[in-house]
Amino acid sequence: MTTPTIATLSRQLDDGATTSRQLVDSALAAIAAGGEEARKTYTALHAEPARAAADAQDLLRRAGQHPSPLAGLPISVKDLFDEAGHVTRAGSRALEDAVPASRDADAVARLRAAGAVVVGRTNMTEFAFSGVGINPHYGTPGNPADPARIPGGSSSGAGVSVAAGHVPLALGTDTGGSIRIPAALCGIVGFKPTQRRVSLRGALPLSWSLDSIGPLARTVECCAIADAVLAGEAEWVPPPVGLAGLRFAVPQTVVLDGMEDAVATAFDAACRRLSEAGARIIEIPMAELAEIGPANAKGGLPAAEAAHWHRDLLAEKGDLYDPRVRVRIERGQTMSAVDYIEVTQRRADLIARTDRTTADYDALLMPTVPLLAPRIDAFAEDAEFARLNLLLLRNCALFNFLDRCAISLPMQRAGELPSGLMLVGAAGADRRLLSIAAAVEPVVGA
Numbered sequence: 407m408t409t410p411t412i413a414t415l416s417r418q419l420d421d422g423a424t425t426s427r428q429l430v431d432s433a434l435a436a437i438a439a440g441g442e443e444a445r446k447t448y449t450a451l452h453a454e455p456a457r458a459a460a461d462a463q464d465l466l467r468r469a470g471q472h473p474s475p476l477a478g479l480p481i482s483v484k485d486l487f488d489e490a491g492h493v494t495r496a497g498s499r500a501l502e503d504a505v506p507a508s509r510d511a512d513a514v515a516r517l518r519a520a521g522a523v524v525v526g527r528t529n530m531t532e533f534a535f536s537g538v539g540i541n542p543h544y545g546t547p548g549n550p551a552d553p554a555r556i557p558g559g560s561s562s563g564a565g566v567s568v569a570a571g572h573v574p575l576a577l578g579t580d581t582g583g584s585i586r587i588p589a590a591l592c593g594i595v596g597f598k599p600t601q602r603r604v605s606l607r608g609a610l611p612l613s614w615s616l617d618s619i620g621p622l623a624r625t626v627e628c629c630a631i632a633d634a635v636l637a638g639e640a641e642w643v644p645p646p647v648g649l650a651g652l653r654f655a656v657p658q659t660v661v662l663d664g665m666e667d668a669v670a671t672a673f674d675a676a677c678r679r680l681s682e683a684g685a686r687i688i689e690i691p692m693a694e695l696a697e698i699g700p701a702n703a704k705g706g707l708p709a710a711e712a713a714h715w716h717r718d719l720l721a722e723k724g725d726l727y728d729p730r731v732r733v734r735i736e737r738g739q740t741m742s743a744v745d746y747i748e749v750t751q752r753r754a755d756l757i758a759r760t761d762r763t764t765a766d767y768d769a770l771l772m773p774t775v776p777l778l779a780p781r782i783d784a785f786a787e788d789a790e791f792a793r794l795n796l797l798l799l800r801n802c803a804l805f806n807f808l809d810r811c812a813i814s815l816p817m818q819r820a821g822e823l824p825s826g827l828m829l830v831g832a833a834g835a836d837r838r839l840l841s842i843a844a845a846v847e848p849v850v851g852a
Contacts (some may be wrong), residue, residue, distance in 0.1 A: 409571045410550050412628040413643075416475040419467060426467070426478030426523060433480040433525050438491070443553055444783065446545035447494060447563040447570070449485045451526040456480065459523045467520070472818035474641055475631050476575070477521025480617045482567040483577040485527045486534060487511040488608040496610045497578045498529040499543050511608025513577060513636050520635045523768055525573060525757050527561025532728045534579060534612045535735065536560060537587045537798035540785055542728050548782070549592060551824055558798065564622050565592040576622040576634055581612045581708060583774075584804025584813040585620050587610075590774035590826025593816045595847075596622045597629040597840070598802075600811045600833050604636045609721040611715055613708040615750075626813065626844040642837070644844035650684030653843065654829075655767040657692035660699075661801045665776040666747040672825045673773045675816045676850040680734065683849050694760045698807050701752040705737045706807075713738030730791060737759035750820075753807060763833065769842055772801055774814040774826030801828060813838045813843045817850045 412417075418424045434453055437444045463478040472478070481487065486496040488507035495501045510518065518524070529544050531537075535592075539562030540546045547562055549555040550569040557566050561578030566574050567586025578585045578660050580598040589596025597620045604619040611617055621632035628645050634642040647765045656677065665673070682722050712735045724732060764770060775798055810830050817827035827850055831839030 408625060409568070409574045410674070412475050412479060412574050412617055412623065412631050414790065415479055415574060416477070419472070419478050424427060426463040427457065427502045430456050430525060432818050433796055436570070437526070438581055440570060440572070440694040442475055443548050444570070444572070447527050447529055447566045447572070448526040448545040449544055449563070449725065450492065452524055456523050461643040463521050463523065465573055472521060474635055476517065476635060477797060479522055479571045479575065480525045481517060481522045481575045481577065482564060482573050483524055484561050484564050484579060485530050486579060487514050487577065487608040488585070489514055489524065489527070492527070492612055496534065496582070497532040497544060498727065499670050500726040506572070507608070509608065512605035513609065515535065516575065516635050521674070522575070528561070528567050528576060530562055530564070532715070532731045533562035533610075533712070533735070534560040534797050535708070535731045537583050538785060538795050539588060539615050539789070546782060547585065550621035551593060554781050556782055556785070558775070558779065564795055565589055565594065565596070566626065566733055568590045568592070568594050568622050570615060571802035574623060575628060578620060579609060580618045580620060580802070580806065581616045582799045582806050585622055586774050586802045586812060586826065586828060587798055589814045590624050591779040591824055593627055593818065593824030594622055594624055595629050595813065595815055596620070597813045598806070598811060598838050599623060599633060601809055611711070613711040615707045615711060618806070624666040626840060626847050627813070629813070630840045630844070640654050641691065644837070644841040646847050647841045647845045648684070649680065649845050649849065652678065652685045652768045654685055654687050654769055655690045655692070655764060655843050656687060656771050657695055658689055658814065659692050660696040660804065661695065661772040663776070664797065665773060666778055667775055668822065669773050669825050672817045672819070672822070673827065675819075676772045676827050677771065679849050680846065682730050683750065688767070692760070694756055694763060695755060695804055697752070698804055701749055702807070704741050705747055709734060709738030710741045711738070713741070730788065755807055764832070769839060770830040772828050774801060775826040776801065778823045783848050806812050806813070809833045811839050813839060815843060815847055815850060
């Protein structure tokens with residue numbers, strides 16, 4: 407991974423050391439050089455429109471206009487975001503003949519208004535319904551750390567596009583970990599904002615109660631720059647925060663269960679380094695986490711809400727779906743209105759209780775995913791796919807359900823396979839969490 411940070415590239419553009427056209431051409435050249443793996447990373451490339459947009463950004467910069475640090479930088483967007491004139495396939499064959507979008511999704515429009523140049527649409531788990539990243543329709547992009555391993559999902563191509571050095575920023579979505587899981591497994595940073603922070607309009611839904619839109623990038627600062635744009639806020643980078651005296655709670659329920667030795671070792675080392683830097687690491691029971699699985703036992707909000715959105719498309723083109731995705735959506739058809747209301751009521755109760763439990767802590771700390779990226783061939787059998795998918799999603803999905811903001815940072819040592827450290831903040835405390843994460847990043851990173 408050699409792509410410079412957003413701030414570095416923006417300075418180079420300001421100084422005349424490069425141009426947007428050169429950056430876009432370099433991105434497209436890197437994608438072309440990636441061969442088959444890069445082909446599986448994207449469902450569409452916008453080579454000529456991207457070059458034209460880059461030329462326009464160069465003209466604006468020469469005229470003294472560059473609306474944000476993203477101006478002129480190549481980015482990728484996940485295949486479930488509307489782009490005017492393009493079909494939103496969401497990684498599925500069932501939408502290949504859909505009508506092209508008439509306008510950009512709000513998130514894409516905000517990035518374009520900030521001057522970002524979209525070079526392509528990234529591959530994903532079909533309809534965003536798993537944390538693995540396998541796509542039988544368009545291929546599964548291999549993990550840049552080891553192409554025989556999964557990239558994580560559902561924003562699989564987004565994570566690979568950054569980790570492979572194609573672009574400095576990717577736009578993804580996160581319903582149960584779909585930003586943080588590929589970030590952790592690919593060795594980059596992924597930020598899931600509080601759900602209401604970024605407009606969902608123009609993003610094909612999985613669960614409108616849980617879907618969040620956020621960035622994948624090389625650093626916390628890169629994610630913070632993009633988050634401000636996506637949230638429609640003024641340009642912002644995380645101010646310095648001292649680690650000394652910060653209180654990090656490590657839940658002892660669910661999130662540490664079944665960790666692979668390599669992840670446990672990396673997590674213990676990260677906690678030790680933070681403690682040595684002056685932070686207080688406090689183990690807490692947080693028994694409420696054990697109630698979330700049973701609350702979702704009949705399929706939960708994603709299954710019910712996906713079943714509602716997909717009912718007509720499934721009836722017409724269900725045979726074109728990935729069977730492993732279809733079965734999870736169809737599970738929602740068995741839920742009654744009473745079941746759905748029960749989940750929403752239990753969710754509200756758990757949010758209130760966990761807010762009280764964690765009120766005295768600056769952030770929660772845990773592994774993003776309890777295992778390293780499994781090999782792609784480990785998912786050949788349906789039963790093993792289901793088991794591993796649940797493990798990949800487990801820690802992240804807890805905090806979508808609890809309506810929290812969260813970020814995944816690389817915590818592996820040099821030469822090790824990537825693993826992620828997740829920091830979880832309170833709902834609405836996104837900027838506070840980003841500031842804390844920026845302080846944690848150099849302490850726990852390779």
